[in-house]
Amino acid sequence: MDYTKDYIKVRNFINGAWIEEAACDQLTIYNPSTGEAIGEVPCTGQERVQEAIDAAHTAYQTWRKESVHKRVSYLFELRNKMKEYVEELASIIAVDQAKHIEDARGEVNRVIQIVETACAIPMLTRGEKIEIGGGMEGQIVRKPLGVIAGISPHNFPALIFGWFIPYAIGTGNTIVYKASEQSPLFMQRMMEIFQEIGLPPGVVNLVNGDYNVGESLMASPKVRGVCFVGSTPVGKHISEVCGREGKRAMVLAGAKNSLLVMEDVKMEGFIGQYLNSCYGAAGQRCMAGSVIAAVPEIYDQVKTAMIEAAQKLKVGDATDPSVFVGPVISQKHLDRVLEYVELGLKEGANLALDGRNPQLPEKNQEGYFIGPTILSEVTPEMRVAQEEIFGPVVSLMKVDNLDHALEVMNSSQFGNGGAIFTQNGYYTQKFLDEIEVGMAGVNVGVPAPVPYLPFGGTKNSIFGSGIKAQGQDGVEFFTQRKVATIKYFPEETHQATPKEEASKSAF
Incomplete structure (x- = not known):
């Protein structure tokens, strides 16, 4: 399939398999440079979205237990494939998103740098340990959140992929991703690349459609975090919904x-x-x-x-x-x-x-x-x-x-x-x-930081948790700290009475 020349009927990708949605409404994709219709996007229904969430939830039970070395090995493979396909990926962006080809190449190369930074997740997720005294110690480890929903705008189909998916799966989460209905072709090719590198089924799932898909993703109790880039009004809405439902939200919104x-x-x-x-x-x-x-x-x-x-x-x-x-x-x-x-x-x-x-x-x-x-x-x-x-x-x-x-x-x-x-x-x-x-x-007209520094604004340009994209902030969003207080009793020692133990505790 040639995403730059063929008429594309966009498919969903769920649990490692492509699904054509023939029985639902279709949205037309246009090439903005010519006004020509170049494909169709399915308005995926709630049941199919839930199927993708269920697949991600099932895959999470195994994926979160996979070694960080193994998870990151897939990111290395992803990086290598993207390096191999730079020109093809850029050309796809230049067709349905109509970003000038030089800008499109720059976007793909920047995403490769983001994936390279995400390959440092073994270092970025290191925990902490402290000796408390009295035979006690404390430790903090980072654990994944669970199923993540990603919602992308039309203007940076590759960059937003880079902010969300590598960090999400590298830290042990699984994800259901909604591509923009106006520029969905990049993600079609990326799911093929995930198949090429042998990523386990259900770790990354793709659903397509209009705003209703995003609403269905947010409504599911199995979704523990939502990532979004887009306008301020929509960003506020997503932040409010996630706040009510107890979901973590990364919401990067409007600018001037x-x-x-x-x-x-x-x-x-x-x-x-x-x-x-x-x-x-x-x-x-x-x-x-x-x-x-x-x-x-x-x-x-x-x-x-x-x-x-x-x-x-x-x-x-x-x-x-x-x-x-x-x-x-x-x-x-x-x-x-x-x-x-x-x-x-x-x-x-x-x-x-x-x-x-x-x-x-x-x-x-x-x-x-x-x-x-x-x-x-x-x-x-x-x-x-x-x-x-x-x-x-x-x-x-x-x-x-x-x-x-x-x-x-x-x-x-x-x-x-x-x-x-x-x-x-x-x-x-x-x-x-x-x-x-x-x-x-x-003296820099586009002060976007390099991939190992956080990307995000203030005021009405950011909502949700306030955590920004990429670098250490990316790891911060996609993980939660688990704190343990640990004590071991010596084999031969005086057994403290409940009263003595209580006197050592503040609670």
Whole structure:
């Protein structure tokens, strides 16, 4: 099966077997670059979802007892297979998610790094031991949670897989994973890879469909943890449900990231970072730069440089290596992005660069495209400065100074990422000390941390347990500490009376 060329009827993968859902409603998959229908996704019913949960629950009884060495050996094999299939996996992402092929390659390679980091789970799950005294000792060991539910967004089908599945199974859990109905093809290929490496049945299960699948996953008492990446409203809902049901939740939600440009900026370096941050992946990532804040001394120069650089970017088919900006995910989302452009104009912003109706090859005329767009003279109270647009639309605003910039940036309901562009050590340290985000950058437009550091924001960008993705935080989420208090009685000794034992205890 060629996931980049064939019409794909997406299947579920449960207990090591592929299942075609012929008797349920189907959702159409479109290639965002062309608008062409390329496949169908089943709206999996509750009974089938429960079947996947039951398979994961049964597999867990054996998998959790498997040696950590054996579990991690599968991750090594997974890493090797992904290295072998980098180009194929990237091409799949470039078709149904329509991420530009270079960005898609970067995403797959980053996931390989995440899997490599997860291979350190034997070290990351080491326990603790303490001698209490009086012949007593205490120990802490990490144990898996049980069955995990993973719910993925459309924009990073590989990256979210990397955050959830390797850490979940490496620490002894099993998982039922829901791929996005808009970009499900990557996970179809990954389940084939799990078959290739001989992962035991039921350890990783895949179910497909709309939001009802996620609701069914959360409703099951056998699911002990839920992982989600997506919008803030949905993230809040998932967090509330998990809180009521006593489930652990990792919920990474919305963002509105700002890049602050100070008067001593190295302009060439900033422009390169700005283009990648604001227009890479067509702006459809939680770490995308959405607001550029510049101080008065350099505002006009920044505006001119931004426009000139963005005008040179090629817009078109995500599989074309010469293209920089591909399409957004759907016609519905394109309409939403265009509405924000109109809203910005109504609010009083100027259209410094109009990316609407870009010039496209004939085969892409029905695709979902908007080119780089700049709204200038934006003010902090405008909705385009406050709300997540999730497209290649940038709001340029003027700030008085560093203190004013921090006040504006910290007033956001979101706290995912933010960056400053400066060579000044005082500016840098003050920014890092006072910016209210989970991931900060200095002269870095996308301050996403490397795989062995935690990924996640603050405020309305994170819910649930507050534990972030990848690295030690990944291990923290997928395990629970079991504490034991231990005492051994000597073979020949005075037997303490109940009264003497009671006097040693605080309870």
